Amino acid sequence: MSANPAEPASADDAVTAEDLTKRFGAFTAVDRLSMRIARGEVMGFIGPNGAGKSTTIRMLCGLVAPSEGRASVAGFDVGSQAQRVRENIGYMSQKFSLYGDLTVRENLRFFAGIYRVPASEVAGRMQYAVSMAGLEGQENARVATLAGGWKQRLALGCAILHRPPVLFLDEPTSGVEPEARRRFWDLIHDLAANGVTTLVSTHYMDEAEYCNRIALIDRGKLIAIGSPSELRQRGLGGVLYEMECSPLGAALEALHGAPGILEAAIFGDRLHVVVDPGTTHAPDLTERLRAHGIAVGAIRPTLPTLEDVFVHLVARGLETRSVG
Amino acid sequence: MSPRRLFAMVYKEALQILRDPRSLAIALLMPLMQMGLLGYGVSLDIKHVPICVYDQENSQLTRAIDSRFEAAGWFSTVHTLHGQAGVRRAIDAGECIAAVVIPVDFSRTLAATGTASIQAVFDATDVNTSNIAQGYLQGVVAEVNAGIEAQWLAAHGAQASGIGQIDLQPSTWFNETLDSRNFIIPGVVAVILALIGAQLTSLTVSREWERGTMEQLISTPVTALEVMLGKLIPYFVVGMVDAAVCLGLAVFWFDVPFRGNLLTLFTATALFSLVVLGIGYLISVRIRSQLAASQIALLVTLLPTTLLSGYTFPIDQMPRVIQAITLIVYPRYYVTILRGIFLKASTLLDLWQPLIGLIVFAVLIVWLAARAFHKRLD
Numbered sequence: 001m002s003a004n005p006a007e008p009a010s011a012d013d014a015v016t017a018e019d020l021t022k023r024f025g026a027f028t029a030v031d032r033l034s035m036r037i038a039r040g041e042v043m044g045f046i047g048p049n050g051a052g053k054s055t056t057i058r059m060l061c062g063l064v065a066p067s068e069g070r071a072s073v074a075g076f077d078v079g080s081q082a083q084r085v086r087e088n089i090g091y092m093s094q095k096f097s098l099y100g101d102l103t104v105r106e107n108l109r110f111f112a113g114i115y116r117v118p119a120s121e122v123a124g125r126m127q128y129a130v131s132m133a134g135l136e137g138q139e140n141a142r143v144a145t146l147a148g149g150w151k152q153r154l155a156l157g158c159a160i161l162h163r164p165p166v167l168f169l170d171e172p173t174s175g176v177e178p179e180a181r182r183r184f185w186d187l188i189h190d191l192a193a194n195g196v197t198t199l200v201s202t203h204y205m206d207e208a209e210y211c212n213r214i215a216l217i218d219r220g221k222l223i224a225i226g227s228p229s230e231l232r233q234r235g236l237g238g239v240l241y242e243m244e245c246s247p248l249g250a251a252l253e254a255l256h257g258a259p260g261i262l263e264a265a266i267f268g269d270r271l272h273v274v275v276d277p278g279t280t281h282a283p284d285l286t287e288r289l290r291a292h293g294i295a296v297g298a299i300r301p302t303l304p305t306l307e308d309v310f311v312h313l314v315a316r317g318l319e320t321r322s323v324g
Numbered sequence: 325m326s327p328r329r330l331f332a333m334v335y336k337e338a339l340q341i342l343r344d345p346r347s348l349a350i351a352l353l354m355p356l357m358q359m360g361l362l363g364y365g366v367s368l369d370i371k372h373v374p375i376c377v378y379d380q381e382n383s384q385l386t387r388a389i390d391s392r393f394e395a396a397g398w399f400s401t402v403h404t405l406h407g408q409a410g411v412r413r414a415i416d417a418g419e420c421i422a423a424v425v426i427p428v429d430f431s432r433t434l435a436a437t438g439t440a441s442i443q444a445v446f447d448a449t450d451v452n453t454s455n456i457a458q459g460y461l462q463g464v465v466a467e468v469n470a471g472i473e474a475q476w477l478a479a480h481g482a483q484a485s486g487i488g489q490i491d492l493q494p495s496t497w498f499n500e501t502l503d504s505r506n507f508i509i510p511g512v513v514a515v516i517l518a519l520i521g522a523q524l525t526s527l528t529v530s531r532e533w534e535r536g537t538m539e540q541l542i543s544t545p546v547t548a549l550e551v552m553l554g555k556l557i558p559y560f561v562v563g564m565v566d567a568a569v570c571l572g573l574a575v576f577w578f579d580v581p582f583r584g585n586l587l588t589l590f591t592a593t594a595l596f597s598l599v600v601l602g603i604g605y606l607i608s609v610r611i612r613s614q615l616a617a618s619q620i621a622l623l624v625t626l627l628p629t630t631l632l633s634g635y636t637f638p639i640d641q642m643p644r645v646i647q648a649i650t651l652i653v654y655p656r657y658y659v660t661i662l663r664g665i666f667l668k669a670s671t672l673l674d675l676w677q678p679l680i681g682l683i684v685f686a687v688l689i690v691w692l693a694a695r696a697f698h699k700r701l702d
Binding site for chain 2: 024058061062063064065082083086087089091092093095096097098099100101102106109110111112113114115116
């Protein structure tokens with residue numbers, strides 16, 4: 001994991017971004033963002049609202065011109081070869097954007113025409129999209145009358161009619177019920193299994209677990225990138241222990257600022273302590289607390305949730321920023 | 325440009341027109357409504373003007389004059405009043421907008437001197453109507469005079485030759501019935517086309533921005549030119565259908581004479597439609613809100629068309645500066661062409677100047693429209 005990855009360029013990269021920056025007046029929406037997404041990878045884009053996820057995706061789709069930096073998608077430069085980029089991507093914007101006054105079939109036919117799907121394949125691919133979205137029998141329903149989950153799956157169906165190698169999905173599951181969200185992620189994995197590269201943004205932390213890798217973004221900056229397990233193991237910069245002890249308040253005080261202790265916090269009726277694995281281990285913690293007359297129960301290393309990692313990294317980012 | 329993508333755009337847009345009750349209402353009902361309102365409501369003629377006659381002499385001659393007023397057809401309910409107070413009362417009460425007073429010594433004066441005067445009192449609160457009524461009255465009096473003059477000359481023997489042949493024959497060209505409707509209705513067609521054309525297209529692009537479908541659309545390989553043509557072609561068809569409805573109503577319902585040829589009419593109408601649709605599209609591309617776009621479209625089409633196109637106010641009677649400004653008021657060219665075709669049987673050759681004007685505008689607007697749309701969000 002690194003905040004500014006300098007991975008070697010690979011012919012297999014479906015998406016590369018180098019120092020991608022977007023400023024709106026004095027506001028920097030995306031700040032020197034660099035990353036690579038390998039072919040067939042599902043990359044999750046995680047961050048709070050306004051972090052710059054949508055702007056980054058729009059730059060990669062050629063919808064917004066970068067202020068600085070460059071990016072290529074499917075081997076084409078987003079600035080100089082925008083038309084080729086558009087032929088090779090599928091995009092779902094944050095806002096539902098099919099034609100509500102047209103039927104399911106009419107929307108599919110429209111996008112098949114716009115993407116110039118070979119005439120002999122139109123019927124087959126439309127049929128596939130309909131069954132993928134679970135809309136059999138509703139081909140003649142106006143899209144505006146469909147429920148959220150169906151709309152999203154149909155939008156995905158429209159976005160992949162031309163079999164694009166790269167998909168950009170901007171919060172495709174927001175406002176969709178959990179069951180429908182699960183189905184949607186199954187579709188993304190099916191596509192990935194066929195070699196489709198996907199960059200999908202979300203603010204649901206549980207969805208991050210479905211991604212091959214996730215990129216954490218905050219205030220326009222990429223603050224961490226790696227697989228979910230990598231981030232959970234190393235995202236806090238140390239090893240996390242969960243311990244039962246009492247009294248909790250005194251324990252927290254005893255550990256705070258002690259050598260080898262990176263962080264300590266009360267977590268429900270337990271204490272979460274992050275230690276430097278090079279110098280400090282579980283017995284050291286027990287010893288220190290007992291020396292302060294604190295009763296120590298079970299103590300075990302535990303994995304942080306992605307949310308823990310994200311909160312930690314955002315807080316650290318704030319500290320370094322206020323210092324620098 | 326890809327025919328496949330263009331067809332997809334046109335087909336989609338056509339479906340949306342058919343599905344959207346607002347567009348459909350503008351497209352189908354507006355021309356009928358406007359044609360009815362403007363065709364019937366706007367007329368520069370007056371008919372059935374109530375006038376009163378106070379005939380003090382009440383002789384055979386003066387009664388003959390009275391009956392001429394009635395027979396002219398412009399005036400209605402000719403009251404015969406008694407006394408100067410009666411005249412005043414009738415005007416005050418609004419029973420008539422003009423009162424004609426024939427003096428008690430009318431015949432005697434006329435016989436002695438060859439001239440005599442009739443007094444006419446007008447209620448000028450409505451200046452326009454009273455002016456027009458005055459014109460009509462003078463017309464009647466001129467006819468009467470012609471007869472009297474002939475008689476007087478005959479009685480006094482002077483200039484014996486040609487006596488009785490002096491006859492004031494009102495002569496009018498192109499609008500023989502002096503019906504201002506024939507003059508106005510071709511202009512109404514231009515007003516309706518301008519209004520509807522720009523209104524329809526002003527909504528199409530801004531609607532896609534508002535609904536978020538534009539973001540999806542510009543992420544696809546569709547080109548700016550395909551978007552423009554995809555939007556304009558279906559509305560061009562709608563515009564031409566509307567024009568046919570309006571022109572048909574003008575000829576078959578309002579009995580406006582049609583003397584030119586259909587090809588000239590079609591060419592001019594197609595060019596004008598292109599201009600107004602292009603203007604609507606330009607506005608829509610720039611203004612991303614439907615409401616604002618349609619308001620602006622209204623402003624830039626309706627105002628110049630009604631005020632400066634010569635539709636109601638003749639351009640050659642405007643101050644020179646304004647006349648110069650009308651050169652860039654595109655509807656003036658179409659109004660000129662329509663009047664030429666309808667009333668004067670003008671050919672393509674006769675109308676080359678306004679046609680060039682329309683062509684210049686069509687090329688300019690379409691060129692601007694093609695350049696206006698960028699496939700970017702920022």
